[in-house]
Amino acid sequence: MGIVKERYKMKFAKLSVMRLFQYKDFLIRAKSIGIKNLFSDDLAEAMGTTSTQVRKDFSLFGLSGNKRAGYNIDDLLEQLNELLGKNEKQRVVIVGAGNIGRALMKYSGFYKEGLEIVALFDSDINNYNASANPPVLPLESLYEFICKYKIEIGVIAVPYHAAQQVLDIMILAGIKGVMNFAPIALKSPKDFYINDVNLKLELESVAYFVKALKMEQEEQTNDV
Amino acid sequence: MGIVKERYKMKFAKLSVMRLFQYKDFLIRAKSIGIKNLFSDDLAEAMGTTSTQVRKDFSLFGLSGNKRAGYNIDDLLEQLNELLGKNEKQRVVIVGAGNIGRALMKYSGFYKEGLEIVALFDSDINNYNASANPPVLPLESLYEFICKYKIEIGVIAVPYHAAQQVLDIMILAGIKGVMNFAPIALKSPKDFYINDVNLKLELESVAYFVKALKMEQEEQTNDV
DNA sequence: TGGTTAACGTGAAAATATTCACAAAACCAT
């Protein structure tokens, strides 16, 4: 019964999962500057949330600390790594070696967390570079590559009109989840995970909320 | 009373706002291929949501269509542009001319939506390029630039240890909201809007949920 | 050593977000 409940939570508490990853990053940093223990208050302060939220997140996933002494960073990190699966290395392919694809490729932070970008794929012959590390390969070899190396994670960084076609190849070849930068709602089987990252939307929304804040202030000034 | 309610909703229905921007993008595309009208079902299908969600979002913001005839794209786009503020041009500065900063700079899609990237700033002299368009300028000129051109929107694309210091300059100079790529919780006044975009987190979470899906399937196979 | 108390852990309550269910309007066919 308890286990079923846990599974259920794991499936639905998406936002908690996201926060756990963030807690982990902060803990790694705290550890690196010599901190050994901290309280839920400290974590909350660093993460811009509340101590209740921190403890609730931990509670949902069965992570525990010590009454009055807070959390031991080493213990907590061990539990988090277990839970979040740092220990298995995950290989990732990126399709689209343009602005975004290359930016991700050059970022070194993924590797530390067990995510290895093993290859990029592009349809433009001018972008091929088989001897680079990671290599940029022709789109035509995508299917075979995924099958051969049993890749499960992909990134879609192609223009929106090519995104579904790329995804279809990935699904057929055995990929189970993607991070998608193309601004389009992709179709996939139910047991496939898509994480849409729409950077235009993210920036537009900043402009919107800035305007909204401004209007709110004007209103308050005009009131009373 | 009605207006107050609307304002309240505008402030809190963040996810609805985000979806409105997405509806808008889809409508622009639909219009460009000659479509004149569509139903909430069509929109829902294209966006990967439900028609109820679409109508509810519209309802919250007072957007309306025609019973039985659905929505006229031109009308709807006009209302959306009014609401989401396409009509004002917004100038944006990016701090950090590295992988992410440059990827954003090269993306042409912002301009169409009234977002103009007017300059990048960096602390590394090797990245300066005052004659490029947009120019890459020294960090030292950031404060003055923002003040001079009354910029309100910023992007933070620097390493995490530099992010707060960059934000502090921006706040002081009059910026009102940022999109932040640095994986750290930034401190800002209450009337400042921060949109955190944590790409490592987004990719890690794909790996996590793929694993979670797999475990779920295994469980189902073992059950019965 | 036993009382104090700071901090955790977690049900219950509140706030948000989504989905349901259906009335009302618009169009169509007759």
Place this chain on the structure above:
DNA sequence: ATGGTTTTGTGAATATTTTCACGTTAACCA
């Protein structure tokens, strides 16, 4: 015109997430 059908618009219900409130417990202190 009239009845049937389609689609919108929206309160009410449900689901999810966050916050509150407080019991519990282990560390510290006198």
